Amino acid sequence: MRSPRLRDDQRGLTPVVSKALGVSLLLLYVGVLSTALYGGVVPDYRDAAGEELGERTLAGASLAVGDAVPPNATDATVERRVDIPRTIRGSTYEIRVENRSLVLDHPRFTRRRPLTLPEHVVSVSGSWTSTEEPVVRVDRVAGGVTVRLVAGDRS
Amino acid sequence: MTPPGADRDRDRGQANLLAIGLAVLALTAALGLGTFLAETALDGERRAAGERATAVAVSGRLVAADGPLAERRTVLDASALDAADAESLAERYPALADAEFRVTVGDRVVAERGDPIDGTTVRRIVTVRETESRTLTPELSTDGGPGVTLPRRTDRVRLRIEPPPNTTVRTVRVDGRVVLHDPSGLNGTHEVPVSRLETLRLSVDGEGRLPAGSIAVTYFPATDRKAELEVTVDA
Numbered sequence: 248m249r250s251p252r253l254r255d256d257q258r259g260l261t262p263v264v265s266k267a268l269g270v271s272l273l274l275l276y277v278g279v280l281s282t283a284l285y286g287g288v289v290p291d292y293r294d295a296a297g298e299e300l301g302e303r304t305l306a307g308a309s310l311a312v313g314d315a316v317p318p319n320a321t322d323a324t325v326e327r328r329v330d331i332p333r334t335i336r337g338s339t340y341e342i343r344v345e346n347r348s349l350v351l352d353h354p355r356f357t358r359r360r361p362l363t364l365p366e367h368v369v370s371v372s373g374s375w376t377s378t379e380e381p382v383v384r385v386d387r388v389a390g391g392v393t394v395r396l397v398a399g400d401r402s
Numbered sequence: 403m404t405p406p407g408a409d410r411d412r413d414r415g416q417a418n419l420l421a422i423g424l425a426v427l428a429l430t431a432a433l434g435l436g437t438f439l440a441e442t443a444l445d446g447e448r449r450a451a452g453e454r455a456t457a458v459a460v461s462g463r464l465v466a467a468d469g470p471l472a473e474r475r476t477v478l479d480a481s482a483l484d485a486a487d488a489e490s491l492a493e494r495y496p497a498l499a500d501a502e503f504r505v506t507v508g509d510r511v512v513a514e515r516g517d518p519i520d521g522t523t524v525r526r527i528v529t530v531r532e533t534e535s536r537t538l539t540p541e542l543s544t545d546g547g548p549g550v551t552l553p554r555r556t557d558r559v560r561l562r563i564e565p566p567p568n569t570t571v572r573t574v575r576v577d578g579r580v581v582l583h584d585p586s587g588l589n590g591t592h593e594v595p596v597s598r599l600e601t602l603r604l605s606v607d608g609e610g611r612l613p614a615g616s617i618a619v620t621y622f623p624a625t626d627r628k629a630e631l632e633v634t635v636d637a
Contacts, residue, residue, distance in 0.1 A: 269422050276426050288437060295444055306455035313459050319468060360452065361496035363459035366468055
């Protein structure tokens with residue numbers, strides 16, 4: 248059995264030790280948690296959400312390009328604005344035409360989608376960067392129409 | 403023996419730690435639940451924007467006037483539906499290239515590749531036009547006469563003219579208008595485009611007697627019915 252003096256000293260320290268212990272435990276917990284969240288979980292989700300948004304943007308853009316083409320008999324020039332997000336997962340991106348497909352080129356991923364266009368579309372070309380106003384331009388040429396992705400005025 | 407006061411102090415220190423432990427546990431549980439919910443939400447959202455876009459675009463092309471199955475805008479040709487197959491559709495619309503898909507009109511499967519069980523479906527209302535051919539061998543006389551009235555409307559008439567010797571058919575009239583004329587005599591098969599919008603009376607001019615069967619008239623009445631075009635795409 249210890250002497251009563253020593254016991255009194257220990258009792259004096261108890262609140263300090265217990266609070267310090269508690270605080271350090273919580274700090275450790277918060278630290279581990281933040282590392283886990285911001286080191287893995289959150290970026291994963293941002294990537295997943297970004298890719299999903301990219302896919303939708305591309306699907307919407309390809310539908311808009313297809314819808315902009317008038318029937319064959321119409322002798323008209325069509326200019327149609329398309330709504331796409333300015334940034335995906337915090338960075339700008341590019342949508343361009345490659346071989347009758349629409350390609351979304353993002354620093355983190357690339358997506359491709361074949362366009363479904365009427366037969367009388369002779370050629371498809373051009374590209375959009377997400378910082379500009381995206382416009383589909385359909386012009387009449389001999390034997391059909393051409394489709395171009397051009398930049399309009401952001402207004 | 404320890405005095406009762408010291409005992410109580412030790413209990414207090416442990417209670418504090420226990421509370422922290424419980425709080426940490428609760429936080430972790432909440433975080434785990436949140437992550438799980440986020441995961442399921444994202445999984446649910448992963449449904450197929452691309453699939454839908456493909457189905458919308460392809461069904462739109464199919465009902466357009468220049469579509470492979472269409473006769474006019476939103477009017478499908480029944481015989482084209484019979485002839486359609488999945489390979490030619492996939493070749494024509496590259497968006498379908500790597501997808502399982504099914505195209506149905508009404509209850510009938512027009513084209514199917516794979517089994518698009520949980521695909522996205524787009525429906526459009528269309529008219530299906532079935533064109534059949536019917537042939538008449540009317541009694542006609544070469545002096546004009548009353549002619550023959552076609553019982554149903556048609557957009558073209560095919561005439562097979564095989565007059566016997568000594569008989570000449572010079573002119574064929576539809577509703578009084580000359581549609582075929584040859585002073586030296588008509589012979590063989592001729593196709594004549596006519597108006598779909600009026601009832602037609604056909605008569606011939608010429609010389610000599612025309613026994614039954616010398617002139618066969620084939621016409622092409624169409625039956626329209628409403629149907630639902632369904633395009634299901636499972637990418």
